[in-house]
Amino acid sequence: MSNTLFRTKKVEQSIRDTEEPEHALKKSLSALDLTVFGVGVIIGTGIFVLTGTVAKNNAGPSVALAFVVAGVVCALAALCYAEFASTVPVAGSAYTFSYASLGELPAWIIGWDLVLEFALGTAVVAVGWSGYVHSLLDNAGWQMPASLGVRDGAEGFGFDILAAALVLVLTGILVLGMKLSARVTSIVVAIKVIVVLVVIIAGAFFVTADNYDPFIPEAQPVEAGAGLDSPLIQLIFGWAPSNFGVLGIFTAASVVFFAFIGFDIVATAAEETRNPQRDMPRGILGSLFICTVLYVAVSIVVTGMQHYSELSVDAPLADAFKATGHPWYAGFISFGAAVGLTTVCMILLLGQTRVFFAMSRDGLLPRFFSRVHPRFRTPHRPTVLLGVVIAVLAGFTPLTELAELVNIGTLFAFVIVALSVIILRRTRPDLPRAFRTPWVPFLPVLSVAASLWLMLNLPAETWVRFGVWMALGVVVYFLYSRSHSRLGRGEGTGPVEPAEPSGPAPR
DSSP states (O other): OHHHHTOOOOHHHHHHHTTOGGGOOOOOBOHHHHHHHHHHHHOSTHHHHHHHHHIIIIIGGGHHHHHHHHHHHHHHHHHHHHHHHHHSOOTTTHHHHHHHHTOHHHHHHHHHHHHHHHHHHHHHHHHHHHHHHHHHHHHTTOOOOGGGSOOTTOOSSOOOHHHHHHHHHHHHHHHHOHHHHHHHHHHHHHHHHHHHHHHHHHHHTTOOGGGGSSSSOOOBOOOOOOSTTSBHHHHHHOOOOOBSHHHHHHHHHHHHGGGSTTGGGGGGGGGGBSSHHHHHHHHHHHHHHHHHHHHHHHHHHHHHHSOGGGOOSSSHHHHHHHHTTOTHHHHHHHHHHHHHHHHHHHHHHHHHHHHHHHHHHTTSSOGGGGOOOTTTOSOHHHHHHHHHHHHHHHHHOOOGGGHHHHHHHHHHHHHHHHHHHHHHHHHOTTSOOSSOOSSTTHHHHHHHHHHHHHHHTSBHHHHHHHHHHHHHHHHHIIIIIHHHOHHHHTTTOSOOOOOOOSSSOOO
């Protein structure tokens, strides 16, 4: 039985599956498109909120160093993703990578995990976008009925019409084609980056050097908790991290890390990239570098405009401008956040549909969902299905408590991809690799350790919910997926030619 649970799918077969006319996605993306996708999903409300919040509660002005630390941790995972996405340019990201190295059951588990991560992420972001739009409408004197507003904290029956509408509109754009999606994303990301740059440049004129003193505040120990809302590492070892001081930088890094979540979604578009061997590493690493620079710049500005101890928690950057006598920027920041969340929502939905599509093409989910649209060459069936489900979820459900499941799911995927790089290097050293992760196995092992450390800092309650979802996934696998697997049935497993890079050979 263990042989069937851990049967692996050859890389050559995965690539050959992408050439089946009814199940082939259109290759239309460039390195610039991928970089825009990465920046579009990483830069969200975190840049306007998280920077000041963590500075006030965890690190002071040294939050800039925390972003550097978090960026390095993400870079470790990004290097592993870059090798896999360029070597196995197939939709599905971590699911496809683990199918080629760890086996079918681990691949199903990570795919099941990604479906939850992207679904909840899309819904949570859509609700956040709705909140910003409601705020902008209120500022303009237009008020919508409470029953059609955000459901967090609301009483009685209601439906968040704006959140649901956003998801449905973006679903339609994704169905119409990846190039259209890339163009829309490029326009919105350009607006978002302009807003961020204006905030950085304008804020720089209001910086006071005294606010950086001390740059690393004196350490303050944190009392360990005992409930399920406490980090798992506290419940296991009775150890609580400290705020401020040198160790506070690493505590802050475990918080601001989640502002980087999303770069891995770039890997889900590998199959739709014209030259994945060259462009996937550029898109993944380029977007991560750009976002790290922007995060560090914003954190330096906000802690220079107002002393970290006086920063607000809800809207630190906007309130910092108010404190310097420039309240107009608060509305400008809200506009930037609302625009930015549009692309975050769309790219999360894109990532989920591609994972769902890949699992369906392998038979682990109904094959009905793996047929592409004859004209647009997009996986329209899973896109419409998931778009409607998420729209309903976003409309009816307050999702604040579920948001952390997105974080643990992403970190779990990081661990799987890093391990897969090590395994595939040993089992398939013959594969042509246009990009090679340096210092294997040291760097992937370091990536695993960093990801596990951050997972241990998540609340125990999040681990419980994650475990329940994973257990449900195992049940579904044994009841349906294992018996319907194309690999298990021997479909399309005949002789295959050695894997060759798809697209122009790298120079």
